[in-house]
Amino acid sequence: MAYILQQLLQRSAARYPEKLAVWARGTSITYSELESRSNQLAHLLQQHGVRKGDRVGIFFPKCVESVIVMLGIVKAGGVYVPLDPQAPPDRIGYIIGNCGIRVLITRSEKRRLLDEATLTSLAFSIVIDETKEHSNGSRVLPWSMLQQYPGTHAPQVTLTETDLAYILYTSGSTGRPKGVMISHQNALTFIEWCAAEFQVTSEDRLSNHAPLHFDLSVFDVYNTLEAGASLYMVTEDLALFPTRLASFMETQGITIWYSVPSALTLLLLHANLQAEKLQRLRIILFAGEVFAMKYLQQLATLLPHVELYNLYGPTETNVCTYYKVDRALLPGMEKLPIGIACENFEVFAVNDQNEIVTETGGTGELYVRGPGVTNGYWADTEKTRKMVVPNVFQKNFEEKMYRTGDLVQLAADGNYFFMGRRDSMIKSRGYRIELGEIESALLSHPAVKEAVAIAVPDDTVGSRIKAVVASHSGENLVSAELQKYCGTKIPMYMIPETIEFRIELPKTSTGKVDRVLLTQESTPQPALQ
Amino acid sequence: MSTNTAQPVVKDQIREFILENLALPKGIESFTDEESLMETGVIDSLGIFRLVAFLEENMGVRVSDDEINPDNLKNLNTIEALVLQKRKK
Numbered sequence: 001m002a003y004i005l006q007q008l009l010q011r012s013a014a015r016y017p018e019k020l021a022v023w024a025r026g027t028s029i030t031y032s033e034l035e036s037r038s039n040q041l042a043h044l045l046q047q048h049g050v051r052k053g054d055r056v057g058i059f060f061p062k063c064v065e066s067v068i069v070m071l072g073i074v075k076a077g078g079v080y081v082p083l084d085p086q087a088p089p090d091r092i093g094y095i096i097g098n099c100g101i102r103v104l105i106t107r108s109e110k111r112r113l114l115d116e117a118t119l120t121s122l123a124f125s126i127v128i129d130e131t132k133e134h135s136n137g138s139r140v141l142p143w144s145m146l147q148q149y150p151g152t153h154a155p156q157v158t159l160t161e162t163d164l165a166y167i168l169y170t171s172g173s174t175g176r177p178k179g180v181m182i183s184h185q186n187a188l189t190f191i192e193w194c195a196a197e198f199q200v201t202s203e204d205r206l207s208n209h210a211p212l213h214f215d216l217s218v219f220d221v222y223n224t225l226e227a228g229a230s231l232y233m234v235t236e237d238l239a240l241f242p243t244r245l246a247s248f249m250e251t252q253g254i255t256i257w258y259s260v261p262s263a264l265t266l267l268l269l270h271a272n273l274q275a276e277k278l279q280r281l282r283i284i285l286f287a288g289e290v291f292a293m294k295y296l297q298q299l300a301t302l303l304p305h306v307e308l309y310n311l312y313g314p315t316e317t318n319v320c321t322y323y324k325v326d327r328a329l330l331p332g333m334e335k336l337p338i339g340i341a342c343e344n345f346e347v348f349a350v351n352d353q354n355e356i357v358t359e360t361g362g363t364g365e366l367y368v369r370g371p372g373v374t375n376g377y378w379a380d381t382e383k384t385r386k387m388v389v390p391n392v393f394q395k396n397f398e399e400k401m402y403r404t405g406d407l408v409q410l411a412a413d414g415n416y417f418f419m420g421r422r423d424s425m426i427k428s429r430g431y432r433i434e435l436g437e438i439e440s441a442l443l444s445h446p447a448v449k450e451a452v453a454i455a456v457p458d459d460t461v462g463s464r465i466k467a468v469v470a471s472h473s474g475e476n477l478v479s480a481e482l483q484k485y486c487g488t489k490i491p492m493y494m495i496p497e498t499i500e501f502r503i504e505l506p507k508t509s510t511g512k513v514d515r516v517l518l519t520q521e522s523t524p525q526p527a528l529q
Numbered sequence: 530m531s532t533n534t535a536q537p538v539v540k541d542q543i544r545e546f547i548l549e550n551l552a553l554p555k556g557i558e559s560f561t562d563e564e565s566l567m568e569t570g571v572i573d574s575l576g577i578f579r580l581v582a583f584l585e586e587n588m589g590v591r592v593s594d595d596e597i598n599p600d601n602l603k604n605l606n607t608i609e610a611l612v613l614q615k616r617k618k
Binding site for chain 1: 555594
């Protein structure tokens, strides 16, 4: 059994040295190349001062180098932090500061976007599209420098499974993103379950649709390496165009596909998917948001030979429950369960009386325990204490459990159903979004007096975001200006699609903004039958 | 040679639609005729279909799923070319 992620690569590289490991943008590398390039990078990082536990940022669009870099960083004992290549520089700068990234691996056009203060805070950057070495003492190292380091072995570093492997930043309710710390053990608990459940083999070809700062990509990358399979990365030029994406699935002979449901919906609606062209496809996994039943039905009918799985889990647990779609039951189903716990995870619902829900139909907040659960948030002990709490149901020793904030209902067959959130976090296109973070961005504009962000349910993307804003008297605000301002604070997928202006926002009897009323007013009512 | 006044109108209408519906809501204020709308993030996976719906409803052309590709929808110039070429047929 592997106890640190790089062992997955090491073993497959020894077994399948000449096999294609990663393909992206028409370029590919073999297992032996991936092993030796990541060894070289690990040596370079170590010789330039990276030590065990140091955070190293990854800030460039997906390509084969992405996987080299992830593995190179953990081989140096470092912790990688994948940064959204499309996020505004302000947010990237915040994350770099928040988790103390001193080394950044990037592309020249991405590096140029960062402000002076952020650049000064870095010890050095490695620029993957640079080939020329700068003068001595330069803090920009070209990718070509890797050649100077040995590829035959990784540098010596002592790691245990409880050391951190990576940190994923997700939307935070206080207006700033928060870093979920994932250890090697957290990741491997999930990866090993996937390997057994989906029987991934060296013959498999996995797609990687999700961005690398999104936890869906953990399965794609590491279950490929675990099995000695091949990874085919979906880059923006493919992801945006359903017919291109479908032909990519066909020509690359993808056998296991994993994405958010909205990507599958677009394929269904616009790509003319044909079962006979996707004969090699054997499993479709989806996660990140609720799959509209009508589209899932269509998919199940269209691809009768493909096994479909609904995976559920917040970034803090990666995935903790799963449901294998039963085609016989599908026509009568109104809602898809999130299922039962994955192996080596335990989940239970806790009701308002602080008791574990055991009766059919009972609802409560879902809690998760086991080695797959995060230790908490980087440099945020307060948030960690709130979410990663002592397991009061464990009487024999001290341990932690994670409270998901998701309300679930227990069905007669033991499956759980997702019922909603306890707070104002929503999902849009699989992205986890705290409405509070959007509201903070809006409220930071000097002309804004009050602001509420609302999720309007949508079959295709989960939710669309709308904002209702009241400005200070005399201030004449327009949507476009406010949206542009938000673009400097939050990622594009979080910017409200529509903004409604009011003189004042409605209040509840206690004087708080009436969020419920505003949400009702913004939600389309279902047509009467 | 006759001057064709229809062409600038087509391009202006498309520009206006993209600006108001796809760019400004993402905080992007302007883009050039040649700039890749995908690389700048103006067009995302859903924006593409809003754009296609606009072309079909307001420009009087029918765009097939196969034609929804990066060659046709790369930038304002290529989108205009697609509309004009489809109108000729």
